[in-house]
Amino acid sequence: MSAPSTQSPENTDINVAALSIKSLQKTYKNGQQALKGIDLTVDVGEFYALLGPNGAGKTTAIGIITSLVNKSAGEVSVFGHDLDRELEAAKACIGLVPQEVNLNQWESVGNIVMTQAGYYGLPRKLARERAEKYLRALRLWDRRDEPARNLSGGMKRRLMIARALVHEPKLLILDEPTAGVDIEIRRSMWDFLRDINNAGTTIILTTHYLEEAESLCRRVAIIDEGRIIEDASMASVLRKLQREVFVLSLSEPVAAAPELEGFETSLRNELELEVAMDRERNLNDLFRALESTGLNVVSMRNKSNRLEELFMRLVENKQSGSAGEAAS
């Protein structure tokens, strides 16, 4: 998938933030407080990750930005257009790829994209050209006359991206766009999104895959229980991951985990050994230590869900910080 150019340089005003959120709160009718006053600024041209566990408030925040959810309090502006005062202008800047498939399953692929273009005021001729441009870029042009229900899960996700891009928004918001998509398509979607971002479109991405955020995004905000607990560069957030766990497959069964100096070891089963180590340590040290035990390693993989680990670490830090504050 190769992305066509979307933005001309004059489309982007670098003096305003692509997205500015101040003290945003949302309390649902059932009393659930989904957002407890979040502040967030996304610069123009940024590729921004919004991470958090299920129910953290990511989708609510996106719902409010795209006006699918009414906010309880706070301010949101998109490229300087306040949602309360210039809703139409703010909406015109945004393209949304929602988490759940929300395509009209009976409508044809081409019509879905053309119709969306029409809702943004694109004349039919231009809508047709844009539909072709993005359906070709996302490898769906050959399926343009088929109803959306005939598409595979990955194709539906790509169709939602084409639909979100047809009016060439300045800000593209993707809510878990690669969920349930196989690795090959996921990686080609990454390339596509990278190209779109390089062409000038600001992108906000929510994902469960840290690898995805790590590969694409330069900045990251982590949201937990309706609060932003981290908002920093991707590099500085990743530095907080001190420890990694590897699973080693052994050629011969072993009865007990070997003791390796400087590493924590445990057996998953007689053919699989788990080794925990600090990120500063060199993998060569591990293999030297293993060699001294006479064990043969046939393969190795990273065990931990790094995103989960990151969340846990940040949440633990937050809790110990607030406990410290309470004690002082």
Added chain:
Amino acid sequence: MNLGLNAVAIRTLIHKETVRILRIWVQTIVPPAITMTLYFIIFGNLIGRRIGTMDGFDYMQYIAPGLIMMSVITNSYGNVVSSFFGAKFGRHVEEMLVSPMSNAAIIVGHVAGGVIRGLLVGGLVTIIALFFTRLEVAHPLIMLSMVVLSSIVFSLMGFINAIYAKKFDDISLIPTFILTPLTYLGGVFYSISLLPEFWQSVSKANPILYMVNAFRYGILGTSDISIGYAYAIVIFFVVALFTACLMLLNRGVGIRE
């Protein structure tokens, strides 16, 4: 409000609705045509012959405008309620909600879809009626304006029904328990002059009576009620219902959390 953008958005929505109506023509066009043909055969031809004349017209001739209006009303309502609720249910209503098209444009586009289907079915029922009776249009402008205004009224009602509906059952409750009885009691099959005075007064509280009679006046030149009064009522409903739809959408009722 960006008028150019909204004009394109309304045109797009009308195109989409028209494609939808024609794509599922077996569900949208054929059933009302069959139902109305049965009405003409059973009520107009078989039973109507025994009834004789009404207001100086053959019974078949008398009920034809009422049956045309009935099909327009039910199909306008049905189109909007099923289309907008379907979009809510499938969540593709979000395509409109995230876009900069105004709420007024969303309403106008859907209502136009309801009017298109109402007029398509109404036109087909008129053609069927011509196989059974002779219809000479006495006041073409009244006939046309009344059928379009009535179609708008019931399209707007269908829109409100769709806004509040949470499940598919909710979109059939009002047509079954309110719309159909009001239509049957709205002077489609009889002149209210046949009723006792008390029931005549009760019938005059039914807005469909005014629509059916004004439309019948447009075709046959006869009516139980004042045409001016009928226009006042229909226009009042158009304005009141459009305002209600707009307020509901602006507040996000049924569509935004």
